[in-house]
Amino acid sequence: MSIRTVACIGAGYVGGPTMAVMAERCPDLEFVVADRDESRVRAWQAGTPPIYEPGLEEILRVALRRNLQFTTDVVSAVRQGQIIFVSVNTPTKTFGEGAGMAADLQHWEACARAIRAFADGPRIVVEKSTVPVRTAEAMDRILNDGPGPRKFEVLSNPEFLAEGTAIQDLLEPDRVLIGGPDTAQGREAVEQLVSIYARWVPRDRILTMSVWSAELAKLTANAFLAQRISSINSIAELCEATGARIGEVARAIGLDRRIGPRFLEAGIGFGGSCFRKDLLNLAYLCRVAGLDEVAEYWTAVVRMNERQQTRFVAGMLRRMFNTLADKRIALFGFAFKPDTGDTRDSPAIAIARALLAERARLAITDPRALENARRELADVTDRIEFWADPYAAARGAHAIAVLTAWREYRDLDWSELYRHMERPAFVFDGRNVLDVDALHEIGFNVVPIGAPARIHGGDPAAHLALT
Numbered sequence: 029m030s031i032r033t034v035a036c037i038g039a040g041y042v043g044g045p046t047m048a049v050m051a052e053r054c055p056d057l058e059f060v061v062a063d064r065d066e067s068r069v070r071a072w073q074a075g076t077p078p079i080y081e082p083g084l085e086e087i088l089r090v091a092l093r094r095n096l097q098f099t100t101d102v103v104s105a106v107r108q109g110q111i112i113f114v115s116v117n118t119p120t121k122t123f124g125e126g127a128g129m130a131a132d133l134q135h136w137e138a139c140a141r142a143i144r145a146f147a148d149g150p151r152i153v154v155e156k157s158t159v160p161v162r163t164a165e166a167m168d169r170i171l172n173d174g175p176g177p178r179k180f181e182v183l184s185n186p187e188f189l190a191e192g193t194a195i196q197d198l199l200e201p202d203r204v205l206i207g208g209p210d211t212a213q214g215r216e217a218v219e220q221l222v223s224i225y226a227r228w229v230p231r232d233r234i235l236t237m238s239v240w241s242a243e244l245a246k247l248t249a250n251a252f253l254a255q256r257i258s259s260i261n262s263i264a265e266l267c268e269a270t271g272a273r274i275g276e277v278a279r280a281i282g283l284d285r286r287i288g289p290r291f292l293e294a295g296i297g298f299g300g301s302c303f304r305k306d307l308l309n310l311a312y313l314c315r316v317a318g319l320d321e322v323a324e325y326w327t328a329v330v331r332m333n334e335r336q337q338t339r340f341v342a343g344m345l346r347r348m349f350n351t352l353a354d355k356r357i358a359l360f361g362f363a364f365k366p367d368t369g370d371t372r373d374s375p376a377i378a379i380a381r382a383l384l385a386e387r388a389r390l391a392i393t394d395p396r397a398l399e400n401a402r403r404e405l406a407d408v409t410d411r412i413e414f415w416a417d418p419y420a421a422a423r424g425a426h427a428i429a430v431l432t433a434w435r436e437y438r439d440l441d442w443s444e445l446y447r448h449m450e451r452p453a454f455v456f457d458g459r460n461v462l463d464v465d466a467l468h469e470i471g472f473n474v475v476p477i478g479a480p481a482r483i484h485g486g487d488p489a490a491h492l493a494l495t
């Protein structure tokens with residue numbers, strides 16, 4: 029079949045940017061993206077995306093005028109698309125068997141059933157969401173059940189974009205994975221998808237493989253990335269206990285080309301909608317396969333991550349004379365990483381809640397994520413202020429805690445911030461982005477992660493000398 033129209037169900041952080049870039053790169057094809065969330069669709073269609081992603085609006089502007097449309101009409105998208113991407117959310121299951129670990133596939137399955145019901149001819153269905161191994165097989169059975177010729181080929185094409193760099197990642201991916209069945213029809217479907225990506229991705233970066241390998245490779249990539257963060261954080265803790273510096277250790281190991289320098293930034297831990305979910309999902313698959321030790325190994329990565337947030341708050345409490353009650357604490361950053369407004373599973377949530385449990389008062393600021401922060405903490409807003417301006421958030425505060433590595437925080441006038449804070453004034457740098465010595469000189473007590481704190485008059489929680 030010659031492809032003229034591509035559809036996508038799900039216009040979120042993945043579906044929206046992915047289809048915008050595809051449409052921009054493939055002017056000869058039509059793209060229709062359907063989502064049941066009306067307000068999201070309206071925002072996309074107006075060229076003002078519901079998510080913040082550098083470079084997205086420019087790409088969107090080009091494509092929207094030409095060959096990209098957003099709609100709430102899933103049925104019409106299914107009717108039009110010869111290739112249908114499914115990019116709906118697959119959160120951790122909160123009920124029934126596998127609750128708290130397994131992936132919740134209800135949205136995925138609803139899409140498969142809609143495709144089956146409304147597609148009036150053969151379709152290539154592409155699994156873009158991150159799903160457990162063998163999901164494509166289950167979807168194939170739902171789609172092709174019954175007598176008659178097979179109408180649907182299900183491919184796995186997991187997405188590796190990271191938020192904040194999504195456009196760059198989509199324009200120049202390290203690799204594109206396409207998993208498909210090893211049958212004549214399956215191979216043909218794979219070739220159709222390859223030919224779309226090949227318009228802008230070099231052929232040697234497009235890997236074709238079995239569906240299950242592609243599904244597992246996605247979970248494994250996220251598990252390895254998350255594991256690096258937990259590994260460096262575990263060593264940061266040892267640095268604090270011994271007086272070593274995590275920045276120096278990370279630099280030293282990162283220069284080993286086998287290890288490499290990326291994903292070695294110690295801090296308050298990873299957040300985002302995927303690392304934790306995908307690790308738990310992987311561990312659940314291992315458990316179901318009877319591989320309890322393997323499951324335990326990956327679950328430990330999650331535990332180590334949760335520990336970073338408890339450790340951070342415990343450190344604040346210790347340094348601030350063992351009471352935070354009624355102290356104003358300014359949280360600088362709430363997004364799970366810079367260059368996004370996304371707060372899903374942000375470490376800031378656990379930290380904010382732990383500080384509130386200590387009866388602190390919070391003043392939260394973030395350049396992009398204030399609205400989402402408000403939503404995340406909607407049940408506890410009585411002791412929280414939200415400020416667009418970091419100087420206003422810090423006014424009268426006993427401490428500033430940096431929770432997101434926004435570049436602008438380095439360039440603030442820290443002397444000005446200091447002038448309007450309570451004394452002694454503390455900075456807890458949960459992302460190691462600030463100049464500890466310069467801040468100490470201004471008068472702050474400064475506590476980084478994985479390195480000695482600079483406290484005027486000496487650190488009451490100084491490392492235990494091991495020698």
Ligand code: NAD
Nearest residue numbers: 038039040041042063064065116117118135138157158187
């Ligand atoms: P998201 O929640 O931002 O978007 C999902 C969208 O699907 C929502 O807008 C929702 O309204 C829509 N939807 C759900 N069920 C629907 C249905 N039956 N009909 C129509 N629309 C429906 O999620 P996301 O962050 O884009 O993630 C999607 C998938 O991609 C997940 O499996 C995730 O693991 C994976 N992924 C995410 C990222 C990321 O950076 N966020 C990166 C790679 C992979």
Ligand code: UGA
Nearest residue numbers: 187188189190191257291292293297298299300302364365
């Ligand atoms: C991650 C992966 O990087 C993507 O390849 C993948 O497609 C995506 O998950 C997904 O499947 O959803 P993302 O979560 O957007 O992307 O962002 P990352 O840059 O990976 O950062 C994740 C978290 O780890 C952030 O909270 C970040 O602050 C933290 N992090 C990252 C560290 O604490 N230290 C580091 O060295 C790097």
